Amino acid sequence: MDFLFTPWRYTYVTTAENAQECVFCALAQGTNDEQGYIVHRGKYCFVILNAYPYTSGHTMVVPYEHVDQLQKLSAPAAQEMMVLTQKLEGVLRELYHPDGLNLGMNLGKAAGAGIAGHIHMHILPRWVADVNFMGAIAETRVLPEDLATTYKRIRSKF
Secondary structure (H helix, E strand, C coil), X not given: CCCCCCHHHHHHHHHHHHCCCCHHHHHHHCCCHHHHCEEEECCCEEEEECCCCCCCCCEEEEECCCCCCHHHCCHHHXXXXXXXXXXHHHHHHHHHCCCEEEEECCCCHHHCXXXXXXXXXXXXXXXXXXXXXXXXXXXXXXXXXXXXXXXXHHHCCC
């Protein structure tokens, strides 16, 4: 059996797991959207950059409601989550010209959720062969764009 290790996520996983306060709730209550990488605030959900992205443009739609299951999310929040996901699909296609996109949720720790107590939808652009030797052998991700630039580009589309 082969094992793949992701040491670059260790700080994130251990910080999120041991946090006394929900990271998403704290960011939603904050007042500095640029510092928190919140690119858009809707009525029921907000759009935020992933602080530990897999690719440039890796964003998330997060409901303000602190729930751990999609079935617990109110209908208006679920509807806005999908509307914002659709909007992000268009924005990411326009800005990054990806070969495809990954959309998804990890519900629960066993499913891979780094923040299991607060659901969120991931939206990230993907390119053919975007996984290369740096990630596979050197355990390092190479992103061509820093978060501040990604923030400005995506925010400008909202």
